[in-house]
Amino acid sequence: MGNEGSFWRTMLPSRRRRDVPEPSPSDGHHVVVIGAGFAGLSLAQTLGSTPFRVTLVDRRNYHLFQPLLYQVATAVLTPGEIAEPVRRIMKRHPNVHVLLGELDGIDPQRREVRIDGDILPYDTLVLATGATHSYFGHPEWEPFAPGLKTLEDARQIRAKVLLAFERAEREPDPAERERLMTFAVIGGGPTGVEMAGAIAGLARQSLARDFRTIDPAAARILLIEAAPRILGPFPEDLSAYAERALQHLGVTILTGRPVEAIDENGITLGGERIATATVIWAAGVAASPVGAMLGVGTDRAGRVRVGPDLSVPGLDGVYVLGDLALAHDEKGRPLPGLAQVAHQEGIYLGKALKARILRGEAPAPFRFRSRGNLAVIGRNEAVVHWETFKLKGFAAWLVWGIAHVYLLVGFQNRLLVSLRWLWSYLTHQYGSRIIDEDTFRRCPGPTKTSVAFRASQVGGRRDRAKGHQGQGSVPDPFRPAERSRHGEQGEV
Numbered sequence: 104m105g106n107e108g109s110f111w112r113t114m115l116p117s118r119r120r121r122d123v124p125e126p127s128p129s130d131g132h133h134v135v136v137i138g139a140g141f142a143g144l145s146l147a148q149t150l151g152s153t154p155f156r157v158t159l160v161d162r163r164n165y166h167l168f169q170p171l172l173y174q175v176a177t178a179v180l181t182p183g184e185i186a187e188p189v190r191r192i193m194k195r196h197p198n199v200h201v202l203l204g205e206l207d208g209i210d211p212q213r214r215e216v217r218i219d220g221d222i223l224p225y226d227t228l229v230l231a232t233g234a235t236h237s238y239f240g241h242p243e244w245e246p247f248a249p250g251l252k253t254l255e256d257a258r259q260i261r262a263k264v265l266l267a268f269e270r271a272e273r274e275p276d277p278a279e280r281e282r283l284m285t286f287a288v289i290g291g292g293p294t295g296v297e298m299a300g301a302i303a304g305l306a307r308q309s310l311a312r313d314f315r316t317i318d319p320a321a322a323r324i325l326l327i328e329a330a331p332r333i334l335g336p337f338p339e340d341l342s343a344y345a346e347r348a349l350q351h352l353g354v355t356i357l358t359g360r361p362v363e364a365i366d367e368n369g370i371t372l373g374g375e376r377i378a379t380a381t382v383i384w385a386a387g388v389a390a391s392p393v394g395a396m397l398g399v400g401t402d403r404a405g406r407v408r409v410g411p412d413l414s415v416p417g418l419d420g421v422y423v424l425g426d427l428a429l430a431h432d433e434k435g436r437p438l439p440g441l442a443q444v445a446h447q448e449g450i451y452l453g454k455a456l457k458a459r460i461l462r463g464e465a466p467a468p469f470r471f472r473s474r475g476n477l478a479v480i481g482r483n484e485a486v487v488h489w490e491t492f493k494l495k496g497f498a499a500w501l502v503w504g505i506a507h508v509y510l511l512v513g514f515q516n517r518l519l520v521s522l523r524w525l526w527s528y529l530t531h532q533y534g535s536r537i538i539d540e541d542t543f544r545r546c547p548g549p550t551k552t553s554v555a556f557r558a559s560q561v562g563g564r565r566d567r568a569k570g571h572q573g574q575g576s577v578p579d580p581f582r583p584a585e586r587s588r589h590g591e592q593g594e595v
């Protein structure tokens with residue numbers, strides 16, 4: 104343990120080596136799994152209560168059910184209802200050691216990983232760190248068009264959407280009010296469709312009677328897709344059905360028009376400018392940067408190519424699963440980035456390691472069994488496609504709901520989500536309309552609005568033609584210049 108390898112010396116020149124305590128017993132084969140998402144968790148559960156020593160590492164202390172993130176972003180569910188602590192999930196498996204930490208280095212020659220700078224040796228290493236957003240070479244769009252991957256993203260989008268309505272309520276300028284009440288979702292895949300449908304539900308049902316100046320039901324919701332139709336992986340008739348159902352909800356669908364620019368005031372599509380204060384990115388994903396740490400090369404999306412047993416060719420004892428892996432089906436087609444693929448890969452690898460290491464048998468190659476594609480559009484509306492079977496409307500919506508409750512981790516979350524859905528269904532009310540204070544502070548309201556609003560309240564002149572440039576004509580008792588006349592210092 105004492106001799107430092109050259110890899111760590113170059114990566115950590117001034118840091119003394121610190122070893123992560125390993126689970127006992129010390130003689131079992133040590134499997135280190137990085138990432139407690141769908142793939143890592145199902146692998147750790149399959150290896151639970153076996154002679155393996157398993158260390159499951161994640162930078163978050165919870166497993167996140169990403170397929171329902173859009174419901175947190177649109178105030179239907181609370182964050183805790185789709186997240187389950189990893190320790191609680193693993194508590195029945197004494198051979199699984201859960202560590203909160205971030206992988207920041209791999210030395211496949213020495214069979215060691217580095218977690219927040221500490222060294223952890225392994226016999227088998229499994230990387231399952233998922234994916235992140237991709238802005239197709241335009242990282243400058245990210246601040247104006249948040250994507251949906253984490254709970255923080257969902258909370259930020261929820262705050263942005265709710266804040267837009269709050270600001271519109273105070274906004275005297277009709278053009279600015281229209282901009283605030285225009286919501287653009289970029290990407291017509293299942294996540295984009297779900298987001299657009301859910302924002303329409305929020306505006307037209309949950310918020311409909313809560314404002315006095317604006318009519319939330321008049322909000323303009325745009326779903327923008329570069330391809331000729333939405334829901335590309337679904338058959339054409341289901342995609343056309345989803346389009347009609349969204350239009351019925353009041354969503355405007357713009358297909359065949361790639362986004363050319365995004366900034367704080369709006370977006371540009373095919374040369375046309377659309378003013379909007381809320382843009383949500385549901386268009387592109389790239390694999391987690393962890394794949395690049397292996398030094399074996401990745402595809403353009405950052406995925407690591409794996410063999411039929413999900414091992415990385417040329418690296419003994421290293422496997423990659425889930426969204427980070429470029430795995431193929433029997434016909435050589437790349438497997439999609441889906442929870443069901445990641446989940447099945449984790450179970451497969453658990454069984455394969457048991458066969459190979461405990462029984463000395465050669466495992467069969469991984470075979471993905473599709474459980475079908477599902478996308479929900481809104482209340483009573485969804486589409487389901489499985490091989491030649493197609494379903495749409497209320498029946499599909501029921502299948503979608505039952506499948507998602509069943510797949511949620513933890514009995515408590517299943518119960519809470521079922522009850523909340525029932526409540527929302529019966530009352531048309533969404534239960535989690537909270538604007539987090541930190542997000543509110545990060546997006547302070549425009550001075551223009553508050554000055555013009557106050558002016559209208561005290562009978563001062565509201566210069567609509569000049570907009571905010573006209574604010575000089577309105578005395579603002581809160582501005583430092585005015586306050587200094589009363590001998591006050593600083594800003595509130």
Ligand SMILES: Cc1cc2nc3c(=O)[nH]c(=O)nc-3n(C[C@H](O)[C@H](O)[C@H](O)COP(=O)(O)OP(=O)(O)OC[C@H]3O[C@@H](n4cnc5c(N)ncnc54)[C@H](O)[C@@H]3O)c2cc1C
Pocket residue numbers: 137138139140141142143160161162163165166167169170171172173204205206207231232233234251252293294391393424425426427440441442443444445477
């Ligand atoms: C909004 C949204 C909706 C979706 N809807 C569906 C759907 O309806 N159906 C479907 O099948 N799929 C859906 N997906 C895709 C599905 O969620 C993914 O395919 C699946 O989560 C991939 O599983 P994974 O285990 O590879 O990665 P993840 O589930 O993303 O887990 C990766 C884990 O690795 C951890 N991690 C990352 N980097 C590090 C590091 N350096 N150190 C330590 N830990 C790290 C993360 O914290 C995370 O817990 C959706 C995805 C999103 C974002």
